[in-house]
Amino acid sequence: MIERTPILNAVTYFIMILGLILILGPFWMIFTASTQSLQEVTAVPFNMTPGGDFLKNVHAAWDRANLGPALLNSLITSLLVMVGKIALAALSAFAIVYFKSPLRHVFFWMVFLTLMLPLEVRVIPTYNIASDVFQPVRWIIQTITGIELSLQWNLLNSYSGLVLPLIATATGTFLYRQFYMTLPDELAEAAKMDGARPLRFFIDILLPLSRTNMLALATIMFVYAWNQYLWPKLMTTDASYQTAMVAMRALVPSVNALPEWNVSMAGALIIMLPPLVVVAVLQRWFVRGLVSTEK
Amino acid sequence: MNKRAVFKSWWLPVLFALPQLLLILFFFYWPAISVFNWAFTLEPAFGGAGERLFVGFDNFRDVFADSEYWRSVSLSLFFAFTATGLSMFIAFILAICVDRQLKGSSLFRFFYIWPYAIAAPAVGLAFRFIFAPESGLIAVVNTWSPDLWNPAKYGSHAMILVIICFAWKWIGYNFIFMTAGLQSIPRSLLEASSMDGSGPVRRALDIQIPLLAPTLFFLLVLNLTESFVGPDTYGIVDLTTEGGPNKATDVMVYRIVSEAFRGLNYSGAAAQSLVLIGLIMVFTFIQFRFVERRVHYK
Numbered sequence: 108m109i110e111r112t113p114i115l116n117a118v119t120y121f122i123m124i125l126g127l128i129l130i131l132g133p134f135w136m137i138f139t140a141s142t143q144s145l146q147e148v149t150a151v152p153f154n155m156t157p158g159g160d161f162l163k164n165v166h167a168a169w170d171r172a173n174l175g176p177a178l179l180n181s182l183i184t185s186l187l188v189m190v191g192k193i194a195l196a197a198l199s200a201f202a203i204v205y206f207k208s209p210l211r212h213v214f215f216w217m218v219f220l221t222l223m224l225p226l227e228v229r230v231i232p233t234y235n236i237a238s239d240v241f242q243p244v245r246w247i248i249q250t251i252t253g254i255e256l257s258l259q260w261n262l263l264n265s266y267s268g269l270v271l272p273l274i275a276t277a278t279g280t281f282l283y284r285q286f287y288m289t290l291p292d293e294l295a296e297a298a299k300m301d302g303a304r305p306l307r308f309f310i311d312i313l314l315p316l317s318r319t320n321m322l323a324l325a326t327i328m329f330v331y332a333w334n335q336y337l338w339p340k341l342m343t344t345d346a347s348y349q350t351a352m353v354a355m356r357a358l359v360p361s362v363n364a365l366p367e368w369n370v371s372m373a374g375a376l377i378i379m380l381p382p383l384v385v386v387a388v389l390q391r392w393f394v395r396g397l398v399s400t401e402k
Numbered sequence: 403m404n405k406r407a408v409f410k411s412w413w414l415p416v417l418f419a420l421p422q423l424l425l426i427l428f429f430f431y432w433p434a435i436s437v438f439n440w441a442f443t444l445e446p447a448f449g450g451a452g453e454r455l456f457v458g459f460d461n462f463r464d465v466f467a468d469s470e471y472w473r474s475v476s477l478s479l480f481f482a483f484t485a486t487g488l489s490m491f492i493a494f495i496l497a498i499c500v501d502r503q504l505k506g507s508s509l510f511r512f513f514y515i516w517p518y519a520i521a522a523p524a525v526g527l528a529f530r531f532i533f534a535p536e537s538g539l540i541a542v543v544n545t546w547s548p549d550l551w552n553p554a555k556y557g558s559h560a561m562i563l564v565i566i567c568f569a570w571k572w573i574g575y576n577f578i579f580m581t582a583g584l585q586s587i588p589r590s591l592l593e594a595s596s597m598d599g600s601g602p603v604r605r606a607l608d609i610q611i612p613l614l615a616p617t618l619f620f621l622l623v624l625n626l627t628e629s630f631v632g633p634d635t636y637g638i639v640d641l642t643t644e645g646g647p648n649k650a651t652d653v654m655v656y657r658i659v660s661e662a663f664r665g666l667n668y669s670g671a672a673a674q675s676l677v678l679i680g681l682i683m684v685f686t687f688i689q690f691r692f693v694e695r696r697v698h699y700k
Contacts, residue, residue: 115602119499123510126496130513130573136539137528152542199422202415207408214419221430223682225631227655228675231662232433232440243432275425295408305409334521336637337659352521359527359641368531368538379524386519390512397518397575398582 141165141373148369160369167367168358168374176347177354178377180269181333184350185381187270188332189325196279196324197317201309203280204287205295215284218277226272226338233272234341237262264345273332279324282399286320287313323396326389330382351378437679440672461673470649471657471674478630478654481565486625489569490618493576498606501584511581518574522567522634526641529567553643557650560643564651567638568629576621583617584610620689627685631655631678654678 135155140148143158168174199218203211226233236242240260249255262268290313298308339350355378358371386393441461443454465471496514500507517525532538535552543550553559587610595605629635636655639645645652645660652660654674662671 110596110601112602116502116504119502119504122495123499123507126492126499127510127513129492129570130516133528133532133570134516136532140531140538149537151537151545153537153539195422195425198418202418205408206415207410208412208415210412211415214415214423217426217431218422221426223679223686224430224434225633225682227631227633227636227659228678228682229430229433229437230659231668231671232436233429235436236428236432240428243428271425272429275422275429280422299409305411305414308409330519334524335633336521336523336640337633341663352523355523355527356641359530366534366537368534371527372531375524375527379520382521383516383519386515387512390515394515394578394582397578 137372137376140369140371141376143369145365145367145369148372149366161373164369164373165377167370168377171370172351172354172357172374173346173349174351174354174374174377177349177351180266180348181351181378182381183266184269184273184335184339185329185332187266188273189328191270191274192276192279192328193321193324195274196283197309197314197321200280200283200287201305201313203284205305205308218280221275221277230337230341233338234263237268237272237342263342264348266348268342269339269348269350272338273335279328282320282324282396283317285399286317290316319392319395322389323392323399325396326385326393327396329385330393333382354378434679437672437675440668441676444669461669462677465670465673465677470652473649474652474654474657477561477650477652481561481568481635481651481653482626482629485565485568485572485629486622488565489572490576490621490625492569493573493580494618496573497577497580497584498610500581501610502602511577514577515574517571518578520571522571522637523641525567525571526638529563529570530642533563533566553647555647557647560647560651563642564638564653567642568634571634571638572625572628576625579617579621580614583614587613623685623689627682627689630685631682 136153139155139157140153141164142161143154143164144160147154147158147160199214203215203218238261240262241256241258245256245258262271294312295308298312303311334352335350336352340353340356343349343353355375358374360366360368360371439454442456442458444457444461445454496510500511500514520528533540533551533553535541535544535549535554540551544552549555551559553563591609591613592605595609600608631654635653636659639651639653639656643651645656655678658671658674658678661667661674
């Protein structure tokens with residue numbers, strides 16, 4: 108930066124290029140494998156130049172993993188999670204930050220505690236409740252009044268089931284809370300002075316101000332939702348609701364079948380592309396969202 | 403930190419918070435209560451109807467008496483520390499290099515972030531191919547001597563494969579935070595020390611690393627938590643080794659899920675889940691204490 112250090116600069120470039128190989132190497136291998144024929148892809152040592160079978164492999168992967176509907180499901184789920192999460196986060200952070208109420212601490216800690224309950228440790232009961240959402244409601248009503256209700260709502264194999272448990276998490280709420288905290292108090296004071304009610308203040312002032320925030324949150328939530336695996340895998344027994352990430356399992360060559368890695372890699376390439384494009388193109392927003400949620 | 407100007411209403415905040423409140427009650431707290439309930443009770447025998455049997459700490463005793471459980475714990479520990487160390491080390495070296503802001507380093511930065519976009523199962527599938535014993539990049543070693551590398555057969559190889567997947571994926575994330583941390587170090591500090599005659603290496607050791615320590619600590623705790631209980635670990639293991647060969651990569655998260663769904667041992671899985679929740683609480687507590695302290699420093 109300041110002095111001339113030709114040797115150290117050369118070393119730096121050397122390390123950075125090694126890093127680049129480490130990062131881009133796997134991408135290049137996925138790509139080349141996806142363009143080769145079965146014979147080429149199983150060749151040892153592996154040939155790092157692309158072949159000419161890309162479209163053929165994509166076609167095979169598309170059929171094998173039923174990628175058309177799977178990609179559509181992933182897209183729908185991700186967009187719904189994105190929108191739902193932003194809406195929920197903006198609203199609930201507003202309730203936490205801008206209202207003086209003893210409940211706000213309770214609510215904040217309730218949201219905070221969810222960070223300690225990742226899906227993997229509560230997977231079966233979450234599955235249970237998704238198959239019968241009103242189970243706690245029935246239980247409460249029955250213990251209080253003794254009346255047995257027959258209220259039922261099954262979320263398995265539905266978009267609501269894919270989306271609702273994912274938008275309940277805490278990250279977005281914290282991002283918005285952080286953002287509201289950085290706004291000057293005078294803003295709310297002035298709005299109150301001008302006679303704005305809370306809802307007007309929220310819609311006309313807070314939401315427009317949070318546009319950059321929203322974009323940042325949108326990028327990370329899209330990537331987050333697209334890359335979900337365990338939850339969609341468990342709750343979509345019906346193939347027509349499978350997401351792309353789950354469908355990818357069908358692309359793993361089985362032990363006794365042909366090792367068709369070219370088809371696997373073609374499918375993997377398509378499935379990993381949307382979040383990669385989001386991260387690459389909207390990198391500025393993505394990084395900002397990520398850095399500010401995790402503090 | 404509280405806002406001076408706030409609105410007065412008791413029902414509006416409740417209304418605004420209600421959607422999220424309901425969702426976390428349904429999908430977080432109710433399941434958590436069930437886990438708690440299951441961990442201390444057993445299904446009535448022969449699948450009979452009626453109340454669950456309270457058995458105290460019996461489920462925990464069963465879990466802790468199982469030598470496979472302890473094997474899984476030590477595998478998880480090994481996995482978490484190695485993967486975290488590897489990932490953070492590489493990301494740190496790259497971040498320090500990029501932060502020297504030589505010509506073209508923004509191009510490198512652009513690519514270094516990419517792994518974070520790739521889902522863990524996809525990383526698993528890709529690396530399963532790259533490190534496959536019969537084709538891909540490493541297969542060539544098997545032509546020198548058969549089975550020199552075979553993650554489908556040797557547990558240690560499978561573990562290496564899983565660690566590489568996790569470490570590679572998290573380089574992107576660690577890199578993002580380390581560059582952000584390095585950028586927040588005032589340039590004037592570095593300039594002043596170079597006026598005093600320190601070279602780039604000395605500056606890295608005496609200024610950048612100490613000032614980056616909070617970020618590094620934050621990342622350390624986060625990486626450990628994620629590799630211990632995170633969804634990425636599950637996704638990677640499921641797509642590469644499925645816990646095998648011979649349970650050599652049967653880490654705790656993977657074990658809980660497979661035990662519950664394949665073994666249908668709800669109570670055992672619930673007891674294991676509670677142990678994990680306890681661990682996460684410890685991690686999060688450390689994190690939170692630390693974050694609070696850093697806010698005070700500012």
